[in-house]
Amino acid sequence: MKMRLFLILLVVLLGCSWGYEVLSPDTANHTIMKPEVFTKPGCQRQCGNLLIPYPFGIKSEGLDCAISPAFEVQCSTDINPPLAFPLDPYMTHHIHDISDTELRLNSFQASKCYNQSGPPADGIEQLIHVEYGLDETSFAYSTVNVLTVVGCDDYANLYNDRSLNHTTSKPSQVCSATCPPDKEIREDECSGTGCCQIPITSHANFSIDLLTYKRYRNVSYFNQCGFAFVGEKSRFRFQGMSYLNDSYFRQKIRDIPIVLDWFIANQTCGEAQRDQTSYACKFSNSECINATSSTGYRCRCKQGFAGNPYLTPGCYDINECMDEQKNTCDQICNNIDGSYYCSCQIGYYRKGDKCIANKSQKSQVIKYVLGFGFSCLSLLVGMNWLYFILKKRKRAQQRDKFFRQNGGLLLGQQSREGNTKVFSNEELKRATNNYAADMILGQGGYGVVYRGILSDNRVVAIKKSKQMDESQVEQFINEVVILTQVNHRNVVKLLGCCLECEVPLLVYELVSNGSLLDHVHKIVGGASWLSLENRLRIAAESSGALAYLHSAASIPIIHRDVKLANILLDDNNVAKISDFGASRLVSMDQTKVTTLVQGTLGYLDPEYFYSGRLTTKSDVYSFGVVLAELLTGRKPICMSNREEDRNLATFFVTSMNKNCLFLILEPRIVNEGTPDQLEKAALLVRRCLNLNGAERPTMMEVAMELQNLRGSTKHPWANQQGHEEIMSLKGHSEIRHSDLYDIKMSSGSNLGNDSELLSPR
Structure with a gap:
């Protein structure tokens, strides 16, 4: 039955898909788009937010990531986000972006401010001088750059050679900005009134001097500073008077870039092609283009192709049929290498750029489409109806199966x-x-x-x-x-x-605030709110809950897996006991239960482990380990410690027997509690960790004693002579134990993971 339905459905779908292929626009012959390669293998792809495409490359030790040293880029990670700088010593400002033909750098600025009496505002008489230079074999200044002067008493001399002596040489061009009282300062105009712009004619080397006519004596009441900078003309729009008295003008022009034309080498395409070993455009579907600004060449993909023409595999075909913006077909688009062509469906003929229906076949096509469409629709509706009925019945059977299972x-x-x-x-x-x-x-x-x-x-x-x-x-x-x-x-x-x-x-x-394990061990030094008072409160709440399970529940319950990971905290950091997968119910007349040993390493009661007899005192032992964690900040098992110190329970009891209690407590706890309070808490831990279960307190006794400890009177440590002695003892070089304090709280130990369970639950 199922096989017959499957075959019918398969035939219907194949027929419908065939009809769709015949009668619908065809976007077949789609070639798979190859991933575009931006950098050489092993090289860093970007610096901060800036993509560095080959032939440029970020300098890396032992790798040639750029086509030549002139194209190497240094990524400075001292800045956030990181910025890219050219390694060329003449280009000292960071890179804005890199395109197929241009490189944009942060521009230099020259500025000077004057007070009303004429001297410089900073008290220093000097000319502002800026030099620009390039490696002429790979870069040239673009014609989109202009020299801009903004001010009311300023002019800038432009020299086409950086090495000229400006005291004796004449400038090649002068850009003057003044504010005569008889002329209106207009926005978007840089013709000399408040703003001046002149083109940069040098492709490689030039320098600028910013000077003043009358030291701003006549205009300083509304304009005290003059500025000169070279940058992309389209990126600056003069705002008139609002710019002349704007104290933040320097910040507003800071990101106007200077544009460089780049090229592979100081050769024409014809010269470069004679030496195929160094020729950069040797990959298929790429071509050589002569640079317009100077002698040099670049590579680009041919029409209909995309990719990086400088790297293997070179340029790949663009499938124009997959983008309606790249083709003009109204019905069927057929992709070919570097281009495409259009065709028409059956019953149509092509006239110019359009597909026209044959009048004799038009009615037949419509009938065929409608008949075939209704047939497919009827079969699909029937099949879907039958399919959903069978699926609904199968789901009901499966739900019943899982419910029983x-x-x-x-x-x-x-x-x-x-x-x-x-x-x-x-x-x-x-x-x-x-x-x-x-x-x-x-x-x-x-x-x-x-x-x-x-x-x-x-x-x-x-x-x-x-x-x-x-x-x-x-x-x-x-x-x-x-x-x-x-x-x-x-x-x-x-x-x-x-x-x-x-x-x-x-x-x-x-319970949305995580487990106590997260707050004690997974935050270096413990959570900030986890004071001694809060630790004792959480311990009291947890022990009270366990005491309820042991003695006040309708049927006594032994949790059997008490640990920090199973104590959750709500939004108010109130403790809640969780995870009862290993728990056991105990009849009222029973005191012990023999069961398969389960629990977490480090928390497990040794008496229960060796005898297999589970009692409420097993939970008391595990809670003693929890209380020791809260007081010391140490983990139950720490394999990085010495062998005798790896088990927290053994280490805690041994340290107390050696009278070293205050050396193993967490420093914050020592500072917040009184000696009497801490000693009582430690004695309670030692009683809970007694190897003889009969000598341990009940969980109700533990809860009551913790409530008493919470009410203990607190005195600042600084007022107690005993604290000073303890602090001096900790600092004594002969008896200090680094393993008691230098605990790496961010280590990857996973105490709550199931890998530490002695047996599966």
């Missing part, structure tokens, strides 16, 4: 009240924009957590497992059942689950 029946058996919200897969797809990558909040070895927005505008976190097998079904249902039994402000609230997709999903309230 993911423990739906088991959930119904274990859930006493049966009030767990079950979401549909379609509802969660809409909430996460079909599980888009930008909705991911985090991910680990077992799954991904997405941010979702439900139909009632609630923002939630959706946990999606990466894979599922029979061994994980019980764990998943276990987490659902446990969280439905829990109602505590410091425990993440489960809103529901989804079982009808390939992998199961859990829907939680969104």
Whole structure:
């Protein structure tokens, strides 16, 4: 049945596509566009925001990135964003842009300001002199450049040779700007009144002197400064009087570029072609063009081709048929190398640039098109209707299969009240924009957590497992059942689950401020808000939640994976215990449960590890490690430390036994707490880390003691003699231990990753 439907659909689609090819405009024969090559292999492509195309190239050690030294560019990364500068010593200003024929550089400026009495405003009498020079074998000044003088008492002498003695030589040109009272200063005019412009006749070397007629004695009340600069004429528009008294005029002309014509060598095309070893235009579909400003040549792609004519593979064909702006065909466009041609559909003939329908065939074509179109449409509608019915039935069967596979029946058996919200897969797809990558909040070895927005505008976190097998079904249902039994402000609230997709999903309230692990270890020195008071508050909230799970829940719960990564923080940095995938329910008459050992390396209770007997004291041990992390800032396992110091629990207890407590505490904690408060907190940690579970406190006792520590009176360390002794002890060169403080908090250790679990959940 399925094969027959598939064959019918295939024949229909082939017939429709054939009719479309015959009767529709043809854009066939499209050649694949080759990627344009801008730089030589291994060379840097751009400097900051500026693309550096070959034959130019950024200077790199051991690489010839430019066609010659004159075209080498230095990329200065001391500036943000980086700027490109020519290596030519005559061209000292940065590059604006590089085109196929021109190079634009930041221009030089000459300026001088005077006060009302006549002397220079800075008290120094001097002429303003600017020199311009080029490597004549590769560059020439463009004819679009002009010398511009702006002022009311200024003139500039232009010399066509930089080496001339300006005290004895006559200038080749003079540009004068004055403001006579009988003449109006007009915008967009640079004819001598307030502004003057003259063309640059030199292609390689010239210099400028900026001088004044009467030292601004008659005009300084409205214009105190004169300016002279060379740049692209079209980039400057004189604004009249507003420019003459504008104190920011220098900044406004700063980016007016000077334009250089560049060419490969000081040769004509005919001269360059005689030496094929140095000739730059030897790639196919390129041609040589003589430079207009001076003796030299450049390469360009032939008509109908694009690319870099200086680099392999050279110029490639432009497919004009793929761009309606590049062809004039009204029906069928046919691409050929370097050009294209037009043709007409069946039933039409070409007349000039238009396709005209044959009158005898026009009606037949219309009938054929309409009949064929309706046939295709009817078949497609019928096939689609049948396809969607079958697909809907298949989806329903698949949803039922996944529901059973993911423990739906088991959930119904274990859930006493049966009030767990079950979401549909379609509802969660809409909430996460079909599980888009930008909705991911985090991910680990077992799954991904997405941010979702439900139909009632609630923002939630959706946990999606990466894979599922029979061994994980019980764990998943276990987490659902446990969280439905829990109602505590410091425990993440489960809103529901989804079982009808390939992998199961859990829907939680969104705890948006990350885990405690992020704030303690992934920020160098810890988050700024993470004071001793806040650490004790979070510890008290977390221990209170665990105490509730152990003794106040309807069925006692052992978390079995207490760690920083499973303590989340909301927008107000209130702690919430999460991740109950490894948790276990305990009957009221039970004190111990024998189970497969699970947990995270560094947090795992040694007694539980060796005996396999799980008790509430196992969570107390793990919480002791969490409290030690908060006090020391160290990670549970740090392989970069000495072997005896790698395990935080062992290191903490050993340090206390050696009376070195204040050497291992985080300096910020030492500064904020009192000695008595810190000693009590450390003693609580040592009791929690006792190897004998029976001698550890209960989680309720831990929570009460942390509440008492939060209420301890605080005194500044500076008022306590004991603090001064501790500080001097830390600075003593003979007993200082660098491994106690020089901890790299930004290291890549992933304590919360699933790779550190002793067994799969």
